Amino acid sequence: MTNLPIDQIRQTVHPTADQGAALDDLSAASSQASDIIKSSCPSSVPLTPIGRLDAAEQRLDATIKAIQIVRSPLEKFYQALSDEQRQRFNAMNGSTEGAPSTGNMAAACSQQGGSVIDLPVQRIEQVVQPTAQQQSAFDGLKKAAQKAGDQLQSSCPTAVPKSPVARVDTVETRLTAMADAIKSVRPDLQNFYVSLSDEQKAKFNTMGPPPNAASSPQQRQSGGQR
Numbered sequence: 370m371t372n373l374p375i376d377q378i379r380q381t382v383h384p385t386a387d388q389g390a391a392l393d394d395l396s397a398a399s400s401q402a403s404d405i406i407k408s409s410c411p412s413s414v415p416l417t418p419i420g421r422l423d424a425a426e427q428r429l430d431a432t433i434k435a436i437q438i439v440r441s442p443l444e445k446f447y448q449a450l451s452d453e454q455r456q457r458f459n460a461m462n463g464s465t466e467g468a469p470s471t472g473n474m475a476a477a478c479s480q481q482g483g484s485v486i487d488l489p490v491q492r493i494e495q496v497v498q499p500t501a502q503q504q505s506a507f508d509g510l511k512k513a514a515q516k517a518g519d520q521l522q523s524s525c526p527t528a529v530p531k532s533p534v535a536r537v538d539t540v541e542t543r544l545t546a547m548a549d550a551i552k553s554v555r556p557d558l559q560n561f562y563v564s565l566s567d568e569q570k571a572k573f574n575t576m577g578p579p580p581n582a583a584s585s586p587q588q589r590q591s592g593g594q595r
Contacts, residue, residue: 373395409431493576499569509557513553
């Protein structure tokens with residue numbers, strides 16, 4: 370949403386001189402936004418689950434900032450277009466051949482939401498084996514993760530907007546929901562983590578992503594059932 374295909378937009382819309390100046394402003398904003406996103410990439414994977422959650426939040430915040438940088442010049446350029454030009458612009462990422470359907474995007478939205486929180490509580494329980502004293506903190510973490518997951522699913526769009534400005538707004542709303550979900554889970558994750566012994570923390574730290582995280586959704590589902 371920030372690394373915009375400026376040349377493709379230019380070839381599709383055929384902007385006038387005035388519109389071309391607005392497109393140049395959009396190109397500069399897109400470049401600035403891309404730099405912000407690139408600079409937010411962590412140089413290394415944090416050791417602790419809390420650190421990994423914080424890194425994900427920082428990445429989301431940077432992406433939201435980048436989208437906000439792009440939105441104003443995108444709207445300015447879009448408003449400068451004629452109705453016919455807007456239709457061509459909309460069609461670039463709308464109902465053109467190869468574009469994902471609304472159902473596919475909704476499914477992808479749900480999958481992405483789970484990956485952001487990425488707290489396989491059953492596996493955490495198996496690996497860490499919380500004591501009776503730690504169980505209350507672990508139950509709090511499970512409830513927080515479940516609530517965050519439910520909120521993320523409810524924030525998935527039911528339809529893909531036609532205009533690029535509306536699509537940017539939809540993405541920003543979704544990313545903000547992800548960032549809020551992380552913020553809601555972090556206190557309970559922190560509370561549970563500090564209750565662990567050094568040995569338990571070491572086991573939790575080295576869990577990393579769930580098994581078969583790079584495999585197909587079907588393989589991940591079967592792995593989660595084991």
